[in-house]
Amino acid sequence: MAETPSHGRQVAGSLIAAVLLVILTVALVTAKIGPGLDSSELREREERQEERLEQREERQEERRDD
């Protein structure tokens, strides 16, 4: 029967597994939302956000003028 690794090795192994999950997730998500349709959708959303910020600034300026 295989021997159980020491506590330190178990902790290190499980932490390394967590790090690998993080790396894999970052790689997959970045590949998915990279250049392409998804990226342009996100860009559209940011453009709407910028528009909103501009509108807010305009409103603030109008209030100041009043």
Add this chain to the structure above:
Amino acid sequence: MEDLVDSLTRGNVSQVKTVLASVVAVLSAYQVFLMTIGYGKVNVPFLKAKAASFTHRATGDVILVVTLLVAFMCLVYFEVGDGIEYARDGEQMRAMIHVVAGSLLVGAIVLKVIVVRWWHRMGRYLPMLGIMVFVLFMVTWFTSAGNYVIGG
């Protein structure tokens, strides 16, 4: 603050949030796996309950910091009301669910940390609290980052 978030992400606020939210969503699933070992529900030869619990705690600290960072970016950059109001047509409900689940998630995580660190009398509710945090993570992710990643 908006400028700070914008410059930190080099203008890619949504993309950075999507990646970070996906990372914590995956790690939250890993946390559930670790605690099934921690509570002895699952036995694997290469990982014992004590080590699994230790890693659960360490990973949880990382998840907490990243989640609070994402929540901060969300609130500062998109704001609660505006996030719903300026969602695309037909997506207001999704944005609304995201806001509610995200807010509950932050509350549930804070409560879990309090129970783990100081309020030991409530320790018996930790498994339930943990499942609640995981479910809220999933709902929050699916109604935002997941919508972009999977929905396309």
